[in-house]
Structure formats: structure tokens, C-alpha cells
Amino acid sequence: MIKRFFTENISLKCISIALAFVIWIMVVNVSKPETSDTKSVQLEVKNQTIFEEDSKTWSVDRTNVNISYKVRSDVRSNISSSDFHAYIDLSDYSITGSVPVYVEVLNGKDTIIDDVEVHPSVAKVTIENVQKKKFDIKKQTIGDPKSGYKVANIILSPESAYLTGPESEIGRISSIGVEVDVSGISSNQDGIARLTFYDANGNTLNNLKEVSANIEDINYSVTIHKEKSINLLSSVSGTPAAGYQYESTTVSPDSVTLAASPGIIEGMTVFELPEIDLNGVTESVNVTFDLSQYLPAGIELGDEQDSQVNVLVRIEKLPDMGDNPANGGPAPAPMPNQPGGPLNGEPDNQELKPQHGTDGQSSQNNTEAEPSVSEEETQSPESSDATEEKPSSEESSSNPNQSKESSSTENTQN
Structure with a gap:
């Protein structure tokens, strides 16, 4: 009977099996249909060193590509981006710059994935020269030190670095530096x-x-100075011109904020400005000092301190003491000639007593005295005229006596 089961109606049985398979396929497609999906996959670049011999570098217009595929809905969740491998090969580079994108299905998923496509199918590769450029490293602080302190200096090691890259990228860089937090x-x-x-x-x-x-980590050393208010001292030297005297000195401002290492600034109480010379001055002196030019090494101005300091030295004129010689005033004018007194230009009756010494010295003194009289005679012509007129007046005074004597003689004879 079993034999009859397999040998009778064979054609009908074959048709039944085929029909059952078709029905199964239809059921599967209805309950678990095939669907389309897309994954973003990172693009790999092969043969990256191919342009180094020509001192050129390359860049690709994208880093990822999209891969589309078909898969049954029941296994869709089993597919991930890691099941695909997308890459380009720089050896395919041409003058157009377009390089084809290749894709591979990994992890044995090629049996459940169909109709794999990559978008875009080509990548754009740009080739340009490599540039190496030296930059000085600048320093920039973040935050502020503790109140009463300031950043005196920042030392970097190294102080410069070399950057290498495409000309277009190096051209974007204006400077390089480090940021140091000093908060x-x-x-x-x-x-x-x-x-x-x-x-x-x-x-x-x-x-x-x-x-x-060529180096990415930069060593730095920050020096901190302490700030302190220091009084300013100004001094003067020399003597003003005759008739003038020193009165006072005003320094503005009278104190400044200086900064130095704690061991130095704590021992400072005053800063002396350069000395001002008053020799021969006849008016007040106003001098402006730039403190930054006079501070010793290791000491500097505070962060908000102005370097300009003004010093005003007041000079006053001595008051006029009047005409009293005892008070320093001018000597009185000489009195006019009195009767019986010495005439202007004539030597006084007092004799000039020579000083003790040799005869030569005495004669020399007399010789020196005579020109002085001559000078007085030369400078005072009026005095000379008065001297010449005196004998004539004496003669006129003696003539009356002679007249009286003549008249008495005539009376006796009569």
C-alpha cells in the first residue's frame, strides 16, 4: 500500500508540492516582506602616503557615505553600519579629482542583504602643497591673581613651534599661543x-x-609680584640766584603703587626721585618724571598705576628791604659841598696811612692811589670847575682888605 502511495498520481502530487511552495512564498512575503534600508558608513582612505614623495597633501570632500540595501523585515534589526566597509583608493586619483567609492558587505550578511548601493558613488579628492611654518608662541592669562598681587612675567619653554599642513589651512592661522589660568x-x-x-x-x-x-605641550612658569603703596620723596640741591630763595616742594601724586617679589616690596617704605638742581634759578621749577625709567630691576609699577609724577619746586623773590643801609638797602646819595669842607673830587684832609711793609710797597700804594684821584677828576668835571673857581673867590675876599689899608694911608697923609 505504501508503494501505491508513492507510485500512483505522481503528477498530481508534484503539482501539489509546487503549489504548496508558491503558497508558502506568498505567505512569507506577506507576513515578512523585503524592505529597503540605508546606513551611514565612515569612508576609509587607502594609500594615504602616495603623495608624500611630492611634498603634497590631500583632502577628501566627505568622511561618510550612505549605503542603501534591501533586507527582509524579520532580520532588518540585525543589520548595522559595521556590516559594511566603504573606502576609496588614492591610487585611483585622476586629474578630475574624482575617485570611485567601493563598498563591501561584512560579517556574512551578504546572504540576507540584496541590491547594495553607495551614495555618492565617487568622492572628490583635492591635492595641494604641504607648508611648514614657524610661529612664536604667545601667552594669554585667564582670570586674575589674588587681590594685591599681579602677574610679573610668564616664561614659556619652548617659545616657538613649527606647524605643518596644507597651504590653505596654514594660511588660516594668524598666531598660536597658550592660555594660562592665574585665577x-x-x-x-x-x-x-x-x-x-x-x-x-x-x-x-x-x-x-x-x-x-612639532610640539603640542608647552611648559610655563608664572612669576607673581606683590603690590604695595610707596611714598615718594623729592630733594633739591644748589642755590637759587641772588635775591631769590627756595620756598617748598610739592609731589603729585605723593605715593604710587609698586610691585615686586614679597621679600623686596615688604622692605620698601619710600622711593626717592632724582634730585632737582636749583643753581641760579629765578622762578619756580616744574619737572615731570616717568617712573618706569627710574625703577630698579625687579620692581615695577602696579597694574593700574600711571607712570607720570609731577614735582613743583616753588622759588620766591626776596622782598625789598627799603633804603636803610643797616637793613641791607642802598647807601644814601652823597651830600652837596659845604663851606670849608672838601670839594668834590679833592682828597679828604685825612691822610692815607700806608700799611706796614717795605718802602717799595708804600710807594706802590701811593702810585695806585694817584690814578684813582685822576679818575675821579676825569669822571667829575663839575668838581674840577669848582676847584678852579675857589682861588678867584679867595682873591675877591682879600681885595676889600687891601682897599681899607689904602684909604687909611691916604687919611694919614692928609
Whole structure:
């Protein structure tokens, strides 16, 4: 009977099996249909060093590509981006810059994935020269030290770095530097900072491509100074001109804020300005000093301190003491000639007593005295005229006596 089951109506049985398979396929497609899906996959670049011999670098217009495929809905959740591998090969580079994108299905999923496509199918590759440029490393502080302290200096090691990359990217960089946080510190501090890139406007550049530095970690050393208010002292020297005297000195401002290491600034109470010379002056002296030019090494102005200091030295004229010689005033004018007194220009009746010495010295003194009289005679012609007129007046006074004697003689004879 079993034999009859397999040998009778064979054609009908084959048709039944085929029909059952079709029905199964239809059921499967209805309950678990095939669906389309897309995954974003990172694009790999092969043969990256192919342009190094020509001192050129490359860049690709994208880092990811999209892969579309078909899969049954019941296994769709089993598919991930790691099941695909997308890449380009720089050896395929042509003058157009377009390089084809290849895709592979991994992890044995090719049996359940159909109609795999990549979008876009080509990538744009740009080739340009490599540039190496040296930059000085600038320093920038973040925050402020503790109140009463200031940042005196920041030393970097090294002080410069070399950047290498595409010309277009290096051209975007205007400067490089490090940012040092000094918030709340009151003593010297050492540390390490990372290089930061800036554009021409001082903005930070974070999206540079294919740019590298020969060193990225920079050592720094911060020196902190303590601030203190110091009084200013001004001094003068010399003597004003005759008839003038020194009165007072005013310093504005009379104190300044200086900064130095704690061991130096704590021992300071006053700062002496350069001495002002008053020799021969006839008016007040106003001098402006630039403190930054006179501060010794290791001492500097406070952060908000103006360097200009003005010193005013007042000079006053001595008052006029009047005409009294005893009070320093001028001597009285000479009195006019009195009767019987010495005439102007004539030597006084007092004799000039020679000083003790040799005869030669006495004669020399007499010789020196005579020219002085001659000078008085030369300078006072009126006195000379008065001297010449005196004998004539004497003669006129003696003539009356002679007249009286003549008249008495005539009377006797009569």
C-alpha cells in the first residue's frame, strides 16, 4: 500500500508540492516582506602616503557615505553600519579629482542583504602643497591673581613651534599661543598648557584639517609680584640766584603703587626721585618724571598705576628791604659841598696811612692811589670847575682888605 502511495498520481502530487511552495512564498512575503534600508558608513582612505614623495597633501570632500540595501523585515534589526566597509583608493586619483567609492558587505550578511548601493558613488579628492611654518608662541592669562598681587612675567619653554599642513589651512592661522589660568594665585606657579590656534581676529580655530605641530605641550612658569603703596620723596640741591630763595616742594601724586617679589616690596617704605638742581634759578621749577625709567630691576609699577609724577619746586623773590643801609638797602646819595669842607673830587684832609711793609710797597700804594684821584677828576668835571673857581673867590675876599689899608694911608697923609 505504501508503494501505491508513492507510485500512483505522481503528477498530481508534484503539482501539489509546487503549489504548496508558491503558497508558502506568498505567505512569507506577506507576513515578512523585503524592505529597503540605508546606513551611514565612515569612508576609509587607502594609500594615504602616495603623495608624500611630492611634498603634497590631500583632502577628501566627505568622511561618510550612505549605503542603501534591501533586507527582509524579520532580520532588518540585525543589520548595522559595521556590516559594511566603504573606502576609496588614492591610487585611483585622476586629474578630475574624482575617485570611485567601493563598498563591501561584512560579517556574512551578504546572504540576507540584496541590491547594495553607495551614495555618492565617487568622492572628490583635492591635492595641494604641504607648508611648514614657524610661529612664536604667545601667552594669554585667564582670570586674575589674588587681590594685591599681579602677574610679573610668564616664561614659556619652548617659545616657538613649527606647524605643518596644507597651504590653505596654514594660511588660516594668524598666531598660536597658550592660555594660562592665574585665577586667585598669590605665588609663583609652573604648569603645562596645550597649543591653541588663532585667526587674524583672535578667534580660536578648532576645525583645522591635517595640521600638525612639532610640539603640542608647552611648559610655563608664572612669576607673581606683590603690590604695595610707596611714598615718594623729592630733594633739591644748589642755590637759587641772588635775591631769590627756595620756598617748598610739592609731589603729585605723593605715593604710587609698586610691585615686586614679597621679600623686596615688604622692605620698601619710600622711593626717592632724582634730585632737582636749583643753581641760579629765578622762578619756580616744574619737572615731570616717568617712573618706569627710574625703577630698579625687579620692581615695577602696579597694574593700574600711571607712570607720570609731577614735582613743583616753588622759588620766591626776596622782598625789598627799603633804603636803610643797616637793613641791607642802598647807601644814601652823597651830600652837596659845604663851606670849608672838601670839594668834590679833592682828597679828604685825612691822610692815607700806608700799611706796614717795605718802602717799595708804600710807594706802590701811593702810585695806585694817584690814578684813582685822576679818575675821579676825569669822571667829575663839575668838581674840577669848582676847584678852579675857589682861588678867584679867595682873591675877591682879600681885595676889600687891601682897599681899607689904602684909604687909611691916604687919611694919614692928609
